[in-house]
Amino acid sequence: MFGQQDSVVRNGSRHCPAIGGVFVELGRYLVASPHPRIRCWQALRELDDRLLADVGLSRSDVEMSRWSLQYAPTRRRSTGMTAPDERGRMSDVKDTVIRDATEVDMAEVQRIYAHHVLNGLATFEEVPPTLDEMLRRRDAVLTAGLPYLVADVDGCVAGYSYATAYRPRPAYRHTIEDSVYVSETLRGRRIGATLLKALIERSEAGPWRQMVAVIGNSGNAGSIALHRRMGFEMVGTLRSVGFKLGQWVDTVLMQRSLGRGDGALPSDLKETSR
Numbered sequence: 001m002f003g004q005q006d007s008v009v010r011n012g013s014r015h016c017p018a019i020g021g022v023f024v025e026l027g028r029y030l031v032a033s034p035h036p037r038i039r040c041w042q043a044l045r046e047l048d049d050r051l052l053a054d055v056g057l058s059r060s061d062v063e064m065s066r067w068s069l070q071y072a073p074t075r076r077r078s079t080g081m082t083a084p085d086e087r088g089r090m091s092d093v094k095d096t097v098i099r100d101a102t103e104v105d106m107a108e109v110q111r112i113y114a115h116h117v118l119n120g121l122a123t124f125e126e127v128p129p130t131l132d133e134m135l136r137r138r139d140a141v142l143t144a145g146l147p148y149l150v151a152d153v154d155g156c157v158a159g160y161s162y163a164t165a166y167r168p169r170p171a172y173r174h175t176i177e178d179s180v181y182v183s184e185t186l187r188g189r190r191i192g193a194t195l196l197k198a199l200i201e202r203s204e205a206g207p208w209r210q211m212v213a214v215i216g217n218s219g220n221a222g223s224i225a226l227h228r229r230m231g232f233e234m235v236g237t238l239r240s241v242g243f244k245l246g247q248w249v250d251t252v253l254m255q256r257s258l259g260r261g262d263g264a265l266p267s268d269l270k271e272t273s274r
């Protein structure tokens with residue numbers, strides 16, 4: 001961050017910028033840093049005292065940077081879910097752990113999603129939801145008994161996945177929709193594949209039989225490739241159903257079965273017909 005352009009040559013000798021300038025530069029670096037530990041610390045600072053208390057931290061722990069990633073809540077709460085994909089390959093990022101999202105994780109989840117809302121076409125939202133709204137959405141997922149997962153890399157949230165009801169009317173109750181988002185700086189390192197594989201496995205343990213991907217933007221090669229890799233088949237494309245960032249945007253629908261799919265009647269039907 002203090003490259004040659006930051007130095008000043010005076011009288012043939014090299015001088016560092018004034019000390020005040022160094023702190024300004026440092027501040028700018030910290031605010032803009034993609035480094036997961038720094039982003040994680042920033043996210044913790046934004047949490048209210050109640051959420052910090054939930055994970056055994058006080059405000060002063062965070063403000064005085066006594067909190068260490070070695071003891072980060074994400075590490076302590078790890079449930080150590082699967083990491084390899086269906087070919088047995090591990091994520092390119094070492095030490096990726098897929099686990100249930102905690103309330104504390106949601107600040108980083110909100111930050112990841114906000115980037116994609118503002119800069120991408122994968123989601124048709126245009127205004128990033130607040131942290132409170134993201135907490136409310138996670139609660140709704142958990143209340144429905146569905147999984148909300150994060151990829152924990154080096155103690156920080158690198159991406160997340162969750163499932164929601166595909167549509168609210170009751171006959172759709174065995175069909176769910178997936179969502180997967182990876183931090184912009186960590187895309188293409190198999191984190192998305194690891195997250196989606198874990199989401200499918202968790203969903204297959206429940207009563208759901210079909211998973212649908214509603215992919216914003218037919219040019220979203222990453223998401224289409226990811227879903228194809230995870231066994232989704234192309235259903236079709238809805239042309240120009242969105243308008244975002246100055247352009248018409250398609251929606252791509254993909255689908256895969258969960259568990260026995262439609263090869264057997266739903267288990268709740270068997271129970272209620274007894």
Ligand SMILES: CC(C)(COP(=O)(O)OP(=O)(O)OC[C@H]1O[C@@H](n2cnc3c(N)ncnc32)[C@H](O)[C@@H]1OP(=O)(O)O)[C@@H](O)C(=O)NCCC(=O)NCCS
Nearest residue numbers: 122180181182187188189190191192193221222223225226
């Ligand atoms: C889509 C997204 C979740 C994929 O996660 P990722 O960690 O970047 O992807 P992975 O590294 O796990 O790659 C999974 C597969 O997709 C392929 N892939 C990833 N990005 C790709 C791209 N831009 N073009 C073509 N293929 C791509 C990979 O090669 C891999 O396939 P393989 O196993 O056959 O090699 C991530 O890029 C992202 O967050 N994108 C923006 C938001 C989004 O589109 N979310 C999906 C909403 S439905």
